[in-house]
Amino acid sequence: MSGPNTNHDPVPVAALDPEAIEQAVQDALDACAGATDLAGLKSIRHSHQGDKSPLALANREIGGLPPGEKAEAGKRVGQARGRVAQAFKARQAELEAERDERILVEETLDLTVGTPHHRLGARHPISLVTERIEDIFVGMGWEIAEGPEIESEWLTFDALNIGKDHPARGEQDTFFVEPQDGGVILRTHTSPVQIRTMLERTPPIYVLCPGKVFRTDDLDATHTPVFHQFEGLVVDEGITMAHLRGALDTFVQGLFGEGIITRLRPNYFPFTEPSAEIDCRCWVCQGEDARCRTCGGTGWIELGGSGMVNRRVLASAGVDPDRYTGFAFGLGIERSLMLRHGVADMHDIIEGDVRFSSAFGMEI
Numbered sequence: 308m309s310g311p312n313t314n315h316d317p318v319p320v321a322a323l324d325p326e327a328i329e330q331a332v333q334d335a336l337d338a339c340a341g342a343t344d345l346a347g348l349k350s351i352r353h354s355h356q357g358d359k360s361p362l363a364l365a366n367r368e369i370g371g372l373p374p375g376e377k378a379e380a381g382k383r384v385g386q387a388r389g390r391v392a393q394a395f396k397a398r399q400a401e402l403e404a405e406r407d408e409r410i411l412v413e414e415t416l417d418l419t420v421g422t423p424h425h426r427l428g429a430r431h432p433i434s435l436v437t438e439r440i441e442d443i444f445v446g447m448g449w450e451i452a453e454g455p456e457i458e459s460e461w462l463t464f465d466a467l468n469i470g471k472d473h474p475a476r477g478e479q480d481t482f483f484v485e486p487q488d489g490g491v492i493l494r495t496h497t498s499p500v501q502i503r504t505m506l507e508r509t510p511p512i513y514v515l516c517p518g519k520v521f522r523t524d525d526l527d528a529t530h531t532p533v534f535h536q537f538e539g540l541v542v543d544e545g546i547t548m549a550h551l552r553g554a555l556d557t558f559v560q561g562l563f564g565e566g567i568i569t570r571l572r573p574n575y576f577p578f579t580e581p582s583a584e585i586d587c588r589c590w591v592c593q594g595e596d597a598r599c600r601t602c603g604g605t606g607w608i609e610l611g612g613s614g615m616v617n618r619r620v621l622a623s624a625g626v627d628p629d630r631y632t633g634f635a636f637g638l639g640i641e642r643s644l645m646l647r648h649g650v651a652d653m654h655d656i657i658e659g660d661v662r663f664s665s666a667f668g669m670e671i
């Protein structure tokens with residue numbers, strides 16, 4: 308055990324002088340009040356509260372005082388340090404509150420303010436509906452095939468079993484490229500793409516041929532000389548009309564809605580045998596409203612033509628008709644768009660007014 312500490316410095320130290328302490332407190336309080344931001348407060352804090360600050364030094368001197376003086380000096384220094392600490396704490400809180408308030412104002416985002424508006428335009432609904440139709444068939448594993456719009460008469464008519472005297476080949480229907488007997492026309496349907504596909508490849512063939520076609524119709528509410536079609540062609544072993552029906556049902560359900568069914572009605576096309584007209588159930592009234600404006604009360608909507616590919620067409624495209632059979636169908640894209648979206652006038656589709664197109668959005 309060590310003995311009592313008698314070895315103290317009996318001389319009072321200037322640092323413990325009440326006036327000096329009061330002065331140190333005043334200096335600290337003034338500096339504190341003068342700090343205008345948190346960084347400023349932090350930079351002066353050390354001189355008033357740090358290890359070498361006058362009050363810290365005074366505190367250290369207490370140990371050297373005669374025992375009778377320690378208590379009072381300790382109280383005085385302790386209170387002084389308490390006041391300084393209190394002042395710094397209060398000023399810190401004040402400055403933090405000021406900073407928070409300022410940040411709230413400076414960093415406010417006015418979400419109602421208008422931004423510079425870039426009009427993106429709109430994709431044409433013909434492109435949108437074409438892509439949607441393509442997606443349905445690609446989803447069944449089919450490929451997309453394309454061909455030229457300026458086409459040979461042979462691929463457009465002869466290879467499709469359309470005879471020389473067929474009305475479709477006349478000037479009433481077809482645009483000829485000069486010279487008129489040169490055998491080059493604007494394609495009147497996308498069927499030549501099917502012939503091209505069969506000539507280029509061997510079955511199995513599952514293709515969808517969308518594209519622009521041309522006929523000498525005048526522009527009115529339901530006709531246009533330039534329009535779009537998509538035709539499908541399947542050639543494989545053992546293909547029957549049941550496959551045609553299944554493909555068409557999948558298509559109409561993809562485009563017009565769940566549960567829509569198709570109906571095939573006998574018809575005639577030179578390139579298919581047997582041939583059938585494709586109708587689908589009216590998706591508005593489901594056949595239950597005799598006054599339905601969409602289907603005219605019949606319960607069915609005519610979509611296009613179809614059939615089993617004529618043996619003669621297979622043969623002229625180099626496919627063995629004894630080994631393979633196939634089906635084909637053709638539908639108008641404008642008509643599908645008008646039906647699906649209730650577009651009443653063809654002019655709206657061909658004029659390209661962005662106000663019409665933007666109603667369909669940028670859907671892709």
Ligand code: PHE
Nearest residue numbers: 496498612613614635636637
């Ligand atoms: N090519 C026919 C047309 O444009 C449509 C069709 C295609 C019909 C395939 C039957 C089979 O009118």
